[in-house]
Amino acid sequence: MRNKIGNRSFIFLAILFMNFTTFAGENVRYANVYWRNYVYLRDLAGYYGMQYSYKGDQTVLFSDYSRLIFTIDKKHCYINDIKVDLLYPSIKYKSYRCISSIDFLKTVDPIMRHWALNKHALKTIMIDPGHGGKDTGALGAKIREKDFTLELSQKLSYLLSRAGYKVYLTRNSDRFIELKDRPVLARQIGADIFISLHANKAAAKAVSGVECFCMTPVGAASTHSRRPGSKTYSGNNNCVNNVALTYWIQRALVAGTKAVDRGLKHARFMVLKEASCPAVLIETGFLSNPAEEKRLGTEWYQWQLAKGIADGILCYHYQLKRRK
Ligand SMILES: [Zn+2]
Incomplete structure (x- = not known):
């Protein structure tokens, strides 16, 4: 998103495709940035019932039980102190700190919520x-x-x-x-x-x-x-x-x-x-x-x-x- 597309058209595209979707009753906003969907980490905190804070490049979602740490432009995060490779770097768009939708659905959510798993026998x-x-x-x-x-x-x-x-x-x-x-x-x-x-x-x-x-x-x-x-x-x-x-x-x-x-x-x-x-x-x-x-x-x-x-x-x- 930084190289091939000018900053102005990038912001235009992002606003054009900014959207809302609902997961389990919580509004999780997503923006289409350079043809990829990103979800807002602030909204994910609400979705997981966690607190949200940030300092410098780091964004932390935390509760009594869990802690997620994301760093802008880094292609990994920490989920309860374990390093987890992301499929795309997390980004900052204007003041919004985001991860890709595919990372939300296929990396973070299956680890955070057993309801995200597909049921199967384990014998x-x-x-x-x-x-x-x-x-x-x-x-x-x-x-x-x-x-x-x-x-x-x-x-x-x-x-x-x-x-x-x-x-x-x-x-x-x-x-x-x-x-x-x-x-x-x-x-x-x-x-x-x-x-x-x-x-x-x-x-x-x-x-x-x-x-x-x-x-x-x-x-x-x-x-x-x-x-x-x-x-x-x-x-x-x-x-x-x-x-x-x-x-x-x-x-x-x-x-x-x-x-x-x-x-x-x-x-x-x-x-x-x-x-x-x-x-x-x-x-x-x-x-x-x-x-x-x-x-x-x-x-x-x-x-x-x-x-x-x-x-x-x-x-x-x-x-x-x-x-x-
Ligand atoms: Zn080997």
Whole structure:
């Protein structure tokens, strides 16, 4: 909106398309700015029954239970202290602080309100240990990603089975499986959610922490890309549930491990694109960081990770049950 369109015509367009819509009895105004709808954060505060305040570039919506922080021109926000990637940067138009409508509907609302979720059964879980066989995944000084993901998956499987879920693994040995076949396996066993486990690698050794990815909604760009994708995949059928599942796992993981919160992110990874149920890809830590690799290799930390992920799934399930 800043580059191609002159300021005057931009304001004209914004006024021309300024509109009102009603969510749950609250007026949430939106403005069409450079052909994209934005909702006013002040109105969202009213919608969620929260207070509204701002200082400098920061806007805060808060209540006794929740706190949302947005920063003008930044493509992420914080929801109860967890970093969440937005699909478009939040903006300031005149005195109005806004986020895109698609972020309201497909990022923030499914996390804030269980009523925004689509109801589904949650009995059967497919755990997908990343890589395997000839595909070793990331290599640390001592650990191979494919071995680590299998060990972690087995621990997670144990905890989830004990919690009463029916759990399957896409592989239970050091076996190569094509990426595109993994969502097919989940479909075959009638999985209600799909959990893909990975470990990360970065050029800078200092980088550490956990990040969870969900499928990028149609029309938006993924976190690490500038290219919007217009194609619809089966993973797009579960957008609101994808983001909620991913958020609750990221939150429980950060709380349980005290690892650096690298946030909820969006990606069009094959296993997320082709998923026919709510799906998440979890990057549990960096094998390229010597201290984190050491931690990832310990039984104790693997149990912490498994417990964090299981807790996140239970939180998501709790939200689904409240939806009834
Ligand atoms: Zn991986």
